[in-house]
Amino acid sequence: MAQLSRTEVEEIALLARLHLEPDETTRLETELAAILESFGALAAANVEGIAPMTHAVPVDLALRGDQVEPSLSVDDALRGAPKRAGDVFLVPAIVTGKSE
Amino acid sequence: MSLDDFEPVIGLEIHVQLATHAKAFSPSGIEFGAPPNSLTDPTVLGLPGALPVFNAAALQCALALGVATGSQIRARSRFSRKHYFYPDQPKGYQISQFDEPLCEHGHLDVLLGNTVKRVELQRIHLEEDAGKNMHVGSVSHVDLNRAGIPLVEVVTAPVITSADEAAEFMRSLHRLVRWLGISEADMERGHLRCDANVSVRRKGEDRLGTRTELKNINSFKFVQAAIEHEITRQVRIVDGGGRIERETRLWDANAGQSAPLRSKEEANDYRYFPDPDLPPLVVEGRVMAEVLRMLPELPVPRFQRYTQELGLAADDAKTLVGERALADYFDAALAAHPVKTSARTLANWILTELLGALNAAGVEIAASPMTPETVSALVVLVETGAISGKIGKEIFEESYRTGEAPKTIVERRGVTQISDEATLVPLIEQVIIANPKQVEGYRGGKESLFSFFVGQVMKATQGRANPVVTAELLKARLKG
Structure with missing residues (x-):
């Protein structure tokens, strides 16, 4: 059975911006370990001489021409914003300091 | 403390904005100073269902730089997702290249004085820019016009050994991308943005010292000043028996110093993986041939x-x-x-x-x-x-x-030069007759008076006398 420490679960939750209650962390320790276990089957497979496959469909990347098409209106662009200030998205400050 | 006992080791990461009309993965336009959030589309905003399609012109720009720097071009490269949560990137990741970049192992020749230094490049990869955050008190404003603009990131090997060299490298890259026409390279508009990894070690030591990353150095002047400042800061710490913290530091151009960047973002794990929306980027022979044909x-x-x-x-x-x-x-x-x-x-x-x-x-x-x-x-x-x-x-x-x-x-x-003696000799004789004092002085050893006579002949011919012929004729006649 693959193991996952409590700290690792907490780190993963932080990366995913998930808030977990202590009992949820405990439950996820077990559940994530089971998921890892399933994927562990892949590690056991013999892939000697087989090129890594990152995409299931064998197609090359399609390219677009360098043509500009009309943008969304500012109102449409901001329609999904939780908050706006004039024409900009308004979000809680992330870094104290200057603009970048 | 002596700076001379230490040797700085510097690597640069420079982002270059490519001169395409449309964005890297979607058709919004690119325009500096456009009204905020007026250049977006569903892909830039990361709306559900929107899919990226890569801009062929961005590929051509990157290939031109790759060829111009003698890089190995990967026939199949790959886009990966670099994950981080930050409002300048609404979809939660930046499309970049990670383990299979487009170009590797190139070099850029930098003119230092009149000699050429070859700076090895580890890689040049494609990625998209993020939007712009403006921090205003307890809130931040986000403008996504810049999000999705195509960039290349040029990463040097840690082979640069002074702040001067670093600034000169940036100038050389600036000149090259303008030369190739792949970037407007307007420094004022942030078309070239530089991060520097700086460490120091005692001369003769092989092991690299702990490095710090300097961010926000976006002009030739700041590159020089920030790196110089960082070298001195590190030497002072190491020489005093201290240890360099591995950290990211933000250059404050106004204060002329850097400070560690403190962010609420504690986790620094980008969890790169191949972007499932983007199959491998294949560089076809005819695309490569076109790039080579266009290369100046x-x-x-x-x-x-x-x-x-x-x-x-x-x-x-x-x-x-x-x-x-x-x-x-x-x-x-x-x-x-x-x-x-x-x-x-x-x-x-x-x-x-x-x-x-x-x-x-x-x-x-x-x-x-x-x-x-x-x-x-x-x-x-x-x-x-x-x-x-x-x-x-x-x-x-x-x-x-x-x-x-x-x-x-x-x-x-009618200002052709007068070179024939028949015209010049009488003029010269007139000048000699008209200036007996100067003739006497010259013959007495004041050779500096010679130019006076040339000037007089020039005056008499409105500057049309052939200076070489005039000088010869004058010398012969002034001998007396």
Whole structure:
């Protein structure tokens, strides 16, 4: 059975911006370990001489021409914003300091 | 403490904005200073269902840089997702390249003084820019116009050994991308943005010291100042027995110092993985052939041709290759020029008279009212002795102003140079008779008076006397 420490679960939750209650962390320790276990089957497979496959469909990347098409209106662009200030998205400050 | 006991090791990561019309993965336009959030589309906003389609022009730009830097180009490269949560990137990841970048193992030759230093490049990869956050008190404003603009990131090996070299590298890259036409490279608009990894070690040591990453150094001046400051700071710590913290530091240009960047973002794990929306990027043979066909002669080889084959002074050659339009102008003038040995003279006229006139008028070389052929024709008139250099400058000025051919102006003004003795000798004799005191002085040993006589002859001929012939004749007659 693959193991996952409590700290690792907490780190993963932080990366995913998930808030977990202590009992949820405990439950996820077990559940994530089971998921890892399933994927562990892949590690056991013999892939000697087989090129890594990152995409299931064998197609090359399609390219677009360098043509500009009309943008969304500012109102449409901001329609999904939780908050706006004039024409900009308004979000809680992330870094104290200057603009970048 | 002695800075001389230490050796800095510097690697640079420079983002270059590519000069495409549309964004990297979607068709919104690119325009500096457009109203906030007016250049977005569902892909830029990361709306559900929106899919990225890569811009072929961005690929061509990156390939041109790859070829120009002698990089190995990957026939199949790959886009990966770099994950981080930050409001400047609404979909929660940036599309970048990670383990299979487009270009690797290239190099950029940097002119340091008059020598060339080869700086190895680890990689050049494609990615998209993020939006812009403006921090206003307890909130941040987000403008996504910049999000999705195509960039290349150029990563050097840790082989740069001084702040000067780092700044010169950035200048060289700036010149190269402008030369290739793949970026407007407007520093004021952040088209080139530099991060520097800096460490120091005692001379003779093999192991690299702990490095810090300097961010936010986006001008040649700041690159130099920030790195210099960081080297001194690290040497002071190490020399005092301290340890360098591995950290990211933000350069504050106003204060002239850096401070550690503190962020609520504690986790620094980007969890790269191949972007499932984007199959492998395949560079087809015909795309590569087109890039090679379009590639101009590069600045450093051109500098070498100018100095070694044409015998130009290094400073002149450096000025000429400072801008592709100027170097192309010089080459066009040279091509029109019948005598290749006078490349030096031609360069002088272009760099002094033409650039002087253009600068005074605030005109770019590309918009010069005088064609390279005209400049060449004028220089030929001077070199063959048809007109004097002094008259040449007047003709230049008039031709620049009116667009008239130099030869036409010379004929109309009747200012051809006088070289025949039959005309010059009587004039010279008049000058000698009219100035007995000076003649006496000269014969008494005041050789500096010689130029006075030349000047008098020039005055008598409105500057048309051939200075070489005049000098010879004068010398013979002044001997007494």
